[in-house]
Amino acid sequence: MSTILITIGVITGITTLLALLLTFADAFIADYGIKKILINKNKELEIEGGNTLLSTLVNEKIFIPSACGGKGSCGYCKCKVNSGGGPVLATELPYLSKGDKENNIRLSCQIKVKEDMEIEIPEELFNVKAYKGVVEEIVDITDKIKFVRFKITSNDPSTIDFNAGQYIQLTAPPYPSSPEEVYRAYSIASATKDKNHINLLIGYVEDGLLTTYVHQHLNQGSSVNFTGPYGDFYLQDTDAEIVLVAVGTGMAPILSILYELIDQKSQRKATFFFGARTKSDLFMLEEMDIFERELPNFKFIPTLSRPNAEEEWTGEVGRVNNSIEKILEYSDAPREAYLCGSAPMIDSTVDSLLAKGIREDKIYFDKFD
Template structure:
């Protein structure tokens, strides 16, 4: 047994050493020189080889969505690479379909620029911009959720669809040596072109959430890029079912302001889930929407209501509300925002009510 253990340790050590040497060689010895990136056959970028395609594009003000900040864990930063990408990497496979691979779709955060590349990027993504802003408002909505209003100060205006997101940059700060981007849904009305609202929850050890909750103050300068995303309010007369938990409120708030601004008159219900009464927020705005939108109803539900809450409303999860109140899903569409388990269970509950899956839109965080 000891001989087998020693053998395994030796093999593991050798493999680790080889991996380190390859990484070191690729980072510090390999010199790829200048490389060209041809975008959509008509734009030529000259970059220094060795960096990821995602970061190389960012340096030239081309911003692809990357909710994970280029860590290879979200799968958003795809683009078509017709030449120069090399073989598909194991780190990409779980985010690429067979059709993606057949059509040369790759994850730009995982593909390193080592030679000239010919790539294709959808035109709508080429319209994403970088913005400089100042924190006009920073306030706590709950002990773990913060509201930011970022006023754009670089002379630009932002145009977005209700439901889309931006990527906020956290600069180096104590405990974080690198710049890091993370994606957050825009919570404001599309009529506000000089600023955006964000609703950001605190995640222990989260790089950007720690920056927002522990280091960012009113008056500070920030950067973000966007907008991104294909989650937005459709032009439809179908009944709308909105479902969110926690900071999933953000894109739904933007959608409600869109309905208010455009005087959209649709049967609309918003099921919102929180743990305790302390975790509910923006109730005054929800009341305003109920008063201003003729056929809108807000239904909050608490999953961990306590005696101290003195809660007389709904208890359970948002899926319980769907099962309890929602009639058949014919002529209805749903907009969901929350974590992966919540999205999965909500889709299942809606499908059981007769919703067509193509009529269920979601923003997963």
């Protein structure tokens, strides 16, 4: 038995040593020289080779979404690599669909720039910028959700332009429970006309590194760093009737959309189906009253999945898609739907909306884990 343990120990030691030597050689011996990256066939970068594609682009102020800080565990940092990326790595495979692989989609955090490359990224990413800010307000709106308001303090840029429904990526610096920076995406909850502030709704997730930082370490006056805006989930410029659906902190982009409708003095019919567990999990109710006063054709419909008997709840009960099935009428008229929440909620709600006559290409959603 001791011989087996010694053998295992020796093999493990040799493997570890080889890995360290390869890391050392790649970091300090390999010299890839100056490489060129052609982006979207019209923008060329000359950079020092050797870093990951993700970090190389960030160093050039081109910010690709990455919720895991480049560790290859989120799958957000996809881009199209037409040449120069080398073979697809095993670390990428869990995040690449068959269609991704057929269309040269890769994880930019896993590719090292070792040769000239040609890539494609969404044009809107050239508008993403890095911001500094300060916390003006941070309050508990439920026992697990905080409302956070940042004031932009950076000089360049000093304001932010975004579409109602988009998101930012917030950075948490190293702190006792997290030795490294971490990044997470949060939908913007503020009005697009306020270009000096960003509002967020941040729920607490047990063992979540960034949510723990916000809920336990972030205070009024704290400095923050974030990048944005990101995302193709935003209010479309049409006159169609709107169906809004969210649960929990998924309310954030819906708030931004509703503020936008007020600023537009919109007459569009809009119904907001919001799901929560209990009455104590409902929030922003004063804002909903304001929206119902300011928007003549807006209605807020909260639904509780687990109402307590002592709360004397007389509203809708069940999951949010149950309320849609009960209340929303079938129609062939043009309608759009905007959904934000967990994947199971989105999937069940899409089915309910399709059954009510809303076209699949008019259902826009933002899923979060």
